[in-house]
Amino acid sequence: MQQLADHLIASGLFGAHPPRDLIYALIIFVLCLVVFMGIAFPFAAIVTWVERRVWARIQSRVGPNRVGPNGFLQWLADGVKLACKEDIIPNQADPRLFKAAPYLVMIAYVLPWAVVPFSSDLILADLNVGILYMTAVTALTVVGVLMAGWASNDKWSLIGGIRSAAQIVSYEIPAGLSIFPVVLITGTLSMQGIIRAQGWAPNNWFLFNNPFTFAAASILFISALAEGNRTPFDLPEAESELVAGYVTEYSGLRYLFFFMAEWGALFIIGAIVTALFLGGWQFPHLSHSRVVMNVLQLITFNVKVLSVVFLSMWIRATLPRVRIDQLMSLCWKYFVPMSFINLIGTALWVAIWPDGNPVAGYIMAVLAFVVLVIFLRRVIYYLRKSRMEIYVSPVI
Amino acid sequence: MGAVATYLGNIRQTVSSIFEGMAVTASHFVRKPYTVQYPDRMPIRVQDTLPFRYRGILEVDLEICTGCLACERACPIDCIVIVAEKHPQTKSMVLSQFDIDIAKCMFCGLCSEPCPTGSIHHTTEFEGADFSLESLIRRFVKEPVAAYRPKKGPETDPRIAPILSRGMNFLTQWAQPGGEKPPADEEAA
Numbered sequence: 001m002q003q004l005a006d007h008l009i010a011s012g013l014f015g016a017h018p019p020r021d022l023i024y025a026l027i028i029f030v031l032c033l034v035v036f037m038g039i040a041f042p043f044a045a046i047v048t049w050v051e052r053r054v055w056a057r058i059q060s061r062v063g064p065n066r067v068g069p070n071g072f073l074q075w076l077a078d079g080v081k082l083a084c085k086e087d088i089i090p091n092q093a094d095p096r097l098f099k100a101a102p103y104l105v106m107i108a109y110v111l112p113w114a115v116v117p118f119s120s121d122l123i124l125a126d127l128n129v130g131i132l133y134m135t136a137v138t139a140l141t142v143v144g145v146l147m148a149g150w151a152s153n154d155k156w157s158l159i160g161g162i163r164s165a166a167q168i169v170s171y172e173i174p175a176g177l178s179i180f181p182v183v184l185i186t187g188t189l190s191m192q193g194i195i196r197a198q199g200w201a202p203n204n205w206f207l208f209n210n211p212f213t214f215a216a217a218s219i220l221f222i223s224a225l226a227e228g229n230r231t232p233f234d235l236p237e238a239e240s241e242l243v244a245g246y247v248t249e250y251s252g253l254r255y256l257f258f259f260m261a262e263w264g265a266l267f268i269i270g271a272i273v274t275a276l277f278l279g280g281w282q283f284p285h286l287s288h289s290r291v292v293m294n295v296l297q298l299i300t301f302n303v304k305v306l307s308v309v310f311l312s313m314w315i316r317a318t319l320p321r322v323r324i325d326q327l328m329s330l331c332w333k334y335f336v337p338m339s340f341i342n343l344i345g346t347a348l349w350v351a352i353w354p355d356g357n358p359v360a361g362y363i364m365a366v367l368a369f370v371v372l373v374i375f376l377r378r379v380i381y382y383l384r385k386s387r388m389e390i391y392v393s394p395v396i
Numbered sequence: 397m398g399a400v401a402t403y404l405g406n407i408r409q410t411v412s413s414i415f416e417g418m419a420v421t422a423s424h425f426v427r428k429p430y431t432v433q434y435p436d437r438m439p440i441r442v443q444d445t446l447p448f449r450y451r452g453i454l455e456v457d458l459e460i461c462t463g464c465l466a467c468e469r470a471c472p473i474d475c476i477v478i479v480a481e482k483h484p485q486t487k488s489m490v491l492s493q494f495d496i497d498i499a500k501c502m503f504c505g506l507c508s509e510p511c512p513t514g515s516i517h518h519t520t521e522f523e524g525a526d527f528s529l530e531s532l533i534r535r536f537v538k539e540p541v542a543a544y545r546p547k548k549g550p551e552t553d554p555r556i557a558p559i560l561s562r563g564m565n566f567l568t569q570w571a572q573p574g575g576e577k578p579p580a581d582e583e584a585a
Contacts (some may be wrong), residue, residue, distance in 0.1 A: 318418055319414065336405075383423045
């Protein structure tokens with residue numbers, strides 16, 4: 001952000017002797033407005049419609065298609081409906097905590113956006129502890145969730161809140177340990193620094209840097225799903241056992257806050273995975289214009305993030321919910337040991353090849369491509385087996 | 397060694413089963429949905445796709461109703477009300493009321509079985525929702541009308557003939573093997 005401001009001042013946009021602090025304040029205000037009003041909140045709202053449509057197609061249904069063109073305005077109708085509802089606070093609840101919990105969850109959703117690197121210049125704050133800050137503030141959710149579960153004074157809410165707390169705290173460990181390999185390679189915690197250490201080509205991504213980073217990326221993605229309470233790890237909201245978990249007693253706008261934070265966290269998950277392992281906003285240097293490059297980088301970053309978001313929707317439509325003991329055994333028996341192996345393996349790798357091993361990058365990228373081709377062949381096999389005609393149009 | 401093999405086997409099984417599952421759902425993602433978007437986004441009305449013997453809302457063809465009251469007697473819940481009297485001069489039956497209360501009707505089809513001409517029959521229409529019970533009563537007689545009298549031999553009136561053949565078609569379609577013969581003769585006599 002400061003770089004962008006300095007660049008603008010040096011270009012003489014604000015005259016010869018500009019009021020520096022005022023311009024900084026102005027730019028950060030405008031950027032905040034762009035990021036939150038342009039991306040953060042619209043994404044959290046619209047992704048509900050996208051996800052419902054994606055599930056519907058996977059389940060041979062149509063999904064919401066009545067409000068607006070192809071149901072695109074469904075999120076608006078849902079939002080208005082929830083906003084118009086009565087805000088009920090149960091008699092036996094602790095009113096202060098009950099009211100505060102949704103705001104805490106919302107804050108935990110809003111804070112990470114400060115270090116989401118949209119392009120080389122468009123970032124609210126390029127903190128030198130960027131990724132550490134990201135993991136720290138996303139874990140704040142657990143406070144709000146536990147507060148909601150406790151304050152509702154309801155068994156379902158409490159069990160949901162406790163489950164969520166156990167889940168988020170447990171999965172913080174493999175998620176944190178999976179970030180270390182990248183930090184080992186780059187030697188920085190800054191989001192922009194990590195992205196600048198990668199290249200635009202897949203073989204320069206950290207996903208394909210060495211086998212250990214690939215495993216780390218998988219563990220980070222799955223742990224992030226668990227932290228975001230996404231299926232197959234949505235135990236806190238397991239409808240069949242806990243009604244709606246910690247949101248059971250909530251209604252109206254407070255309910256909306258919980259769900260906006262949960263849906264919006266998808267973008268944060270995608271942003272972390274993209275920035276650390278998928279090359280972030282890296283794009284071939286096609287133009288000398290700073291503006292054109294930034295736009296291209298912005299598009300690249302968003303396409304990558306939305307691909308990861310689509311993958312998580314797809315997983316949600318595929319896998320059934322795990323049991324609580326399976327959840328914990330997956331975390332402590334499999335992910336934590338594997339994360340340590342990744343950490344040691346990457347450390348050895350960096351010790352042997354301090355400047356990286358370009359051959360390994362090529363080999364892994366080619367292997368990933370081969371796996372993708374095998375996967376597509378399986379998809380075509382299932383399509384042929386059912387003798388269904390292909391229908392890819394999103395409109396019906 | 398067995399524990400390690402189990403551990404690694406679990407990982408392999410998880411990865412391969414998720415791989416297969418994702419392939420299945422991906423293949424479903426590019427298929428056409430099965431959803432029938434009733435009622436407004438249909439290529440053809442549902443009513444037109446239903447079979448001939450579908451028991452929808454009852455309908456009466458007054459042109460071929462003989463006024464025999466067989467349907468009124470057959471109805472187990474008395475949802476059919478018919479007023480038919482012999483005209484003093486012409487000696488023919490005059491229908492002055494033929495009401496079917498769709499709110500009471502249970503679509504059993506017992507009324508359409510004894511009908512000698514197939515005048516009362518089911519349609520494929522089923523969208524009968526309305527705002528009051530009174531509007532669910534179907535009044536088929538607007539003003540008193542002479543009942544139909546079967547003639548010896550084929551029907552001569554070109555207006556009645558197609559309706560009658562359609563009504564008789566209902567009877568043959570509905571006829572059950574071994575069922576009672578419709579009491580057409582005694583009523584006509």
